Amino acid sequence: MALYRSHVLVCGGTGCNSSKSDMIRQRFEEKIIEMGLDKEVQVISTGCFGLCEEGPIVVIYPEGAFYSRMKIDRVDRIVEEHLFKGRIVKEYLYEESLDKDKLKSLNEVDFYSKQKRVALRNCGVINPEDISEYIARDGYLALGKVLTEMTPVDVIQVMKDSGLRGRGGGGFHTGLKWGFAAPNQADQKYVICNADEGDPGAFMDRSVLEGDPHAVLEAMAIAGYAIGATKGFIYVRAEYPIAVKRLEIAIGQAKEMGLLGKNIFDSGFDFEIEIRLGAGAFVCGEETALIASIEGQRGMPRNKPPFPAIKGLFGKPTIINNVETLANVPQIIINGADWFRSFGSEKSPGTKVFALGGKINNTGLVEIPMGTTLREVIYDIGGGCPNGKAFKAVQTGGPSGGCITADYIDTKIDFDTLTDLGSMMGSGGMIVMDEDNCMVDIARFFLEFTVEESCGKCTPCREGTKRMLEILDLITQGKATLEDLDKLEKLAINIKNTALCGLGQTAPNPVLSTMRYFREEYEAHVLEKRCPAGVCKSLLSYYITEDCRGCTKCAKQCPVNCIEGSVKKLHIIDQDKCIKCGACMEACPFDSIIIK
Amino acid sequence: MQKAIDIKENTDKFEELLRYIESQDKSQGILMQTLHKAQEIFGYLPIEVQKFISEKTKIPMAEIYGVATFYTQFSLEPKGQYTVGVCMGTACYVKSAQLVLDRLQQELKIKVGETTEDNVFSIQATRCLGCCGLAPVMMIGEDVYGKVDPKDIPNILKNYR
Incomplete structure (x- = not known):
C-alpha cells in the first residue's frame, strides 16, 4: 500500500455536495498532479463533517487544517502554499480554528469540543467507498467477535445491558426488541434497517449512510445473528441518491470480502442485504407501514399486536431498527455495555445526533451525550441566533414533536425530559426559531404536513387533522373566535388518544405544545387580529411612509393596481384591494414602504 | 387529464421494462421497484404502463393504481423538462421558503404540481433535501441553489430557457 505524507479530506455529504464540493475535489486532484505531488498527497471524499453552515469543508492532515466555505478558485493556492511549501493558508481557515495565529485541533473548536462522536465516529474521517478504511478503524471487528466468541443470547444480553434505545423516535429498548424476535421459531426471519428519514429538518441517518455505510451493514449482520435472521432489507428514501449509491458500493465490497453472504468468518452464518427504495411517504417511517411498503403495497400502518417481532415482513418475525441505532451497535459490542453507559443519562445512555437548523449560526449535525442541556447545544455548539435576534423557541421531534421555550433552555436533553415538556426526541431534528417566527404559523406548517402525509386509514387522523388545519387557517387569517x-384543543386531545399509529397520535403535538407555551400569541391573532411576529399575511398591511418621493415605481409594479398617486406626490395603497404580494416594497428605491 | 402513450412507438421501453420484471424474484414484493424502474424509463407512469405491469406481474390493476397514487414520488402526469423543487422542510420554512415558492409560482404562472405550457418547468414542493445549512434551498433539475432570495428567481430561471 502506498504511503502518503498528506491527506486532503473533502466533504462529500449532501450539504457540501450541493455547493459543488465534488468539483473542488476534482480541482485538488488535477492541481496535485500538475504540481507532481500525486505520489505524496492523497485526496479523499469523506462523509459529513457536521458543520454544514461552513461548507464546503476541506480538512488537510497531518496538520488538521480546517478550510471552510471553500471555493474552487482557492484550491490552487492551497495546493501551492500548503501542500507544496508547507505553509497553511490562514485566511482560508475556519476562523474559530485559529487561536492567535496558532492552529487549534478540531476537538478544541467550540462546535466540536462538547460533542462525543459514536454514531458519527467515521463520518468525515474515512472514505466511505473504501471498505479497507472502515476495517482500519476496527470495522467488522464486532461482527467477527460476535460470530466467533459469542452466542446469540450473549449478544442480546449485551444490547440489553447497554440500555440502547431506538434513535428513530420511539425510544424503545433495542435489546428488548431483539429479545422478542429471537425465540420465535420460523423458517425465515428478517432484519430491516429503517432509513426512511422523513422528518423535515433531520438528516443524521443520511449522514451515517453517506459517511459510514459499513457500520450499518455490520450492525444488521450482528442483529441477524442475534435473532436468527439471514436476510436484511434497508428501506431508504429515494431522495437520498448519494446514500443509496454508497450503500450499493458497500454491500458489493462486503460481499467480495466475504463479510456478507454465505458462511461469514467460517461460522456457518449466512447474511444477505438488499436495498429497497421508498417513494416519498412520511408514514412509511412507521414500522408496519414500512413493512407494507417493502411488500409492495400502499404504506399504511396496521394495528399492533401482533408486533413485527412475531409477525412482520411477509408474515415472518422481523426486527426494524433505525440507522443511527444500528450505527451504535458495533461500538457497543467492541467496547462493552458499561462503556456505552458511561455517557448519557441513566435512562437514556449513550449519545444522540441532532440536526441543528433554522435560525442558528452553526447549522449542522452534532452528536452529544444525552443529558447535555439545550443551552449548551444552542449557544455553545450552535453559536446562538444570527443577526442578534432573540431566541424564541426550539422545535424538536419534527411533525410529531413540539416547541420548547427559552424558560426551559436548561433542560437536560433525553427521551423522557423532552416528552415531559410536551415535545419529543423524535429522530433528532432541532429547529431554532427567533422572534421573527410566528408560532401559530409554525403549528399550521406542521399540521399541513401531517394532513398531506396522513395515509387515510383511520378517521381521527384523516378527518381530524384536516379540521384542525381549517381552524388554524381561520386563526392565521384573523377570522377565528x-x-x-x-x-382546536379538544380535537387535538381526541386525535392524540384515538389515532391508529404513531403519526396520527403525535400529529397534534405541535399545536398542543405551542398552545401551551404561546397561548398569548394565539389570542393576539384571535382577539386583536394581529400577528405579533409579523408573519401571517392576512393580518399584515403595507403602508407608504412620508419618505415617499413619488417616483411611481411601486404603482407600476403593483399587479392589482391598488397604489394611487401622481409623480412627485405621496402614494397611497388601497388596503381593500391590496393582495399583500410585497412587490411594491421590493420596487421602492427609498425603503419607504413598511409592513405593519 | 392523463396523456395517452403510444405503445407502438415505445416498444423499446416496454421491452426494457419487461426484462426488468422478468429478472426480479416475484416472491419478495416487487411492485415498488418495478414502478420506480418504469418511471425511470418512461419519466412517468401512464395508465398503459400500469396495465402492462399488471399483465406481466399478475398484480391486479387496482392494486397497482393504488400504490402508484399513494406515493408522492410516482407521477401519473409527464413532468416538464426541469423540475423546480422548493424545499419545504422545517429549516427552510422558518427561513421563509414559502416566499420563494410564492415568487416562483408567480414567475412561472403555474401552481405546485403543474407544468408550464411550454413543458420546460414543473414546480414541486419537496420534503427536506437535507442541506439545511443552505436554507432556503431550491433545486432545478440536479442543480442546487442555496440561500435563495426570492428577488433572484427571475434571473436564475433565465439560465434554463
Whole structure:
C-alpha cells in the first residue's frame, strides 16, 4: 500500500455536495498532479463533517487544517502554499480554528469540543467507498467477535445491558426488541434497517449512510445473528441518491470480502442485504407501514399486536431498527455495555445526533451525550441566533414533536425530559426559531404536513387533522373566535388518544405544545387580529411612509393596481384591494414602504 | 387529464421494462421497484404502463393504481423538462421558503404540481433535501441553489430557457 505524507479530506455529504464540493475535489486532484505531488498527497471524499453552515469543508492532515466555505478558485493556492511549501493558508481557515495565529485541533473548536462522536465516529474521517478504511478503524471487528466468541443470547444480553434505545423516535429498548424476535421459531426471519428519514429538518441517518455505510451493514449482520435472521432489507428514501449509491458500493465490497453472504468468518452464518427504495411517504417511517411498503403495497400502518417481532415482513418475525441505532451497535459490542453507559443519562445512555437548523449560526449535525442541556447545544455548539435576534423557541421531534421555550433552555436533553415538556426526541431534528417566527404559523406548517402525509386509514387522523388545519387557517387569517381555540384543543386531545399509529397520535403535538407555551400569541391573532411576529399575511398591511418621493415605481409594479398617486406626490395603497404580494416594497428605491 | 402513450412507438421501453420484471424474484414484493424502474424509463407512469405491469406481474390493476397514487414520488402526469423543487422542510420554512415558492409560482404562472405550457418547468414542493445549512434551498433539475432570495428567481430561471 502506498504511503502518503498528506491527506486532503473533502466533504462529500449532501450539504457540501450541493455547493459543488465534488468539483473542488476534482480541482485538488488535477492541481496535485500538475504540481507532481500525486505520489505524496492523497485526496479523499469523506462523509459529513457536521458543520454544514461552513461548507464546503476541506480538512488537510497531518496538520488538521480546517478550510471552510471553500471555493474552487482557492484550491490552487492551497495546493501551492500548503501542500507544496508547507505553509497553511490562514485566511482560508475556519476562523474559530485559529487561536492567535496558532492552529487549534478540531476537538478544541467550540462546535466540536462538547460533542462525543459514536454514531458519527467515521463520518468525515474515512472514505466511505473504501471498505479497507472502515476495517482500519476496527470495522467488522464486532461482527467477527460476535460470530466467533459469542452466542446469540450473549449478544442480546449485551444490547440489553447497554440500555440502547431506538434513535428513530420511539425510544424503545433495542435489546428488548431483539429479545422478542429471537425465540420465535420460523423458517425465515428478517432484519430491516429503517432509513426512511422523513422528518423535515433531520438528516443524521443520511449522514451515517453517506459517511459510514459499513457500520450499518455490520450492525444488521450482528442483529441477524442475534435473532436468527439471514436476510436484511434497508428501506431508504429515494431522495437520498448519494446514500443509496454508497450503500450499493458497500454491500458489493462486503460481499467480495466475504463479510456478507454465505458462511461469514467460517461460522456457518449466512447474511444477505438488499436495498429497497421508498417513494416519498412520511408514514412509511412507521414500522408496519414500512413493512407494507417493502411488500409492495400502499404504506399504511396496521394495528399492533401482533408486533413485527412475531409477525412482520411477509408474515415472518422481523426486527426494524433505525440507522443511527444500528450505527451504535458495533461500538457497543467492541467496547462493552458499561462503556456505552458511561455517557448519557441513566435512562437514556449513550449519545444522540441532532440536526441543528433554522435560525442558528452553526447549522449542522452534532452528536452529544444525552443529558447535555439545550443551552449548551444552542449557544455553545450552535453559536446562538444570527443577526442578534432573540431566541424564541426550539422545535424538536419534527411533525410529531413540539416547541420548547427559552424558560426551559436548561433542560437536560433525553427521551423522557423532552416528552415531559410536551415535545419529543423524535429522530433528532432541532429547529431554532427567533422572534421573527410566528408560532401559530409554525403549528399550521406542521399540521399541513401531517394532513398531506396522513395515509387515510383511520378517521381521527384523516378527518381530524384536516379540521384542525381549517381552524388554524381561520386563526392565521384573523377570522377565528375564542371558541375555535377551545375546539382546536379538544380535537387535538381526541386525535392524540384515538389515532391508529404513531403519526396520527403525535400529529397534534405541535399545536398542543405551542398552545401551551404561546397561548398569548394565539389570542393576539384571535382577539386583536394581529400577528405579533409579523408573519401571517392576512393580518399584515403595507403602508407608504412620508419618505415617499413619488417616483411611481411601486404603482407600476403593483399587479392589482391598488397604489394611487401622481409623480412627485405621496402614494397611497388601497388596503381593500391590496393582495399583500410585497412587490411594491421590493420596487421602492427609498425603503419607504413598511409592513405593519 | 392523463396523456395517452403510444405503445407502438415505445416498444423499446416496454421491452426494457419487461426484462426488468422478468429478472426480479416475484416472491419478495416487487411492485415498488418495478414502478420506480418504469418511471425511470418512461419519466412517468401512464395508465398503459400500469396495465402492462399488471399483465406481466399478475398484480391486479387496482392494486397497482393504488400504490402508484399513494406515493408522492410516482407521477401519473409527464413532468416538464426541469423540475423546480422548493424545499419545504422545517429549516427552510422558518427561513421563509414559502416566499420563494410564492415568487416562483408567480414567475412561472403555474401552481405546485403543474407544468408550464411550454413543458420546460414543473414546480414541486419537496420534503427536506437535507442541506439545511443552505436554507432556503431550491433545486432545478440536479442543480442546487442555496440561500435563495426570492428577488433572484427571475434571473436564475433565465439560465434554463
